[in-house]
Amino acid sequence: MTNEFQVVFHNIEQTDAIAGAVQKRIQKLERYCDEIIAGRVVLDSPHNNHHKGKVYSVGLEIHTPFKEVRVNQEQHDNHAHEDLYVAIRDAFNAAERQLKSIDKKHRITPPHKGGSNFSNQAA
Structure with a gap:
């Protein structure tokens, strides 16, 4: 499915390394969902x-067609988020967990056919 992602930088210098890290995580989500x-x-x-x-x-x-997933990794006291790459990882991991939850709820399971082959076979 064709999808568009907008990446916005606020108070952060846009670098190829940061943009690449975000694009890599976006591609991982797209492969999954x-x-x-x-x-x-x-x-x-x-x-x-x-x-x-x-x-x-x-x-x-x-x-997604089923739901909008929102993640806000704004943790003022989390010293791990002094590293932008860790903050990116944590946010995308949280989004992946939410997408997995949505996927489980909307996965279509095929209906069971009437009776099993074992009951139809007489010995």
């Missing part, structure tokens, strides 16, 4: 605390 219609990734560094350093936040919106 072919029902994705569109999405938006917002990378932000809203907090510049001199004592703690920058803490990054990553927001995701993923649109």
Whole structure:
């Protein structure tokens, strides 16, 4: 399915390395879930605390025919998110878990045919 992802950088310098990391995670989601219609990734560094350093936040919106998945990895006290790549990983992992949950709910199981072959076979 053709889908469009918009990647937005707020208060963060856009580099090829960061854009590449985001694109790699988007491609992984697309391989897992072919029902994705569109999405938006917002990378932000809203907090510049001199004592703690920058803490990054990553927001995701993923649109499927069944549901809209939203992830906001804004964890002010999580020192792991002082690394943008860790924040990206955590956000996409959370989105993947939500997509798996949606996939399980909407997976169509084939109906059972009347009777089994064992009951139809007489010894």
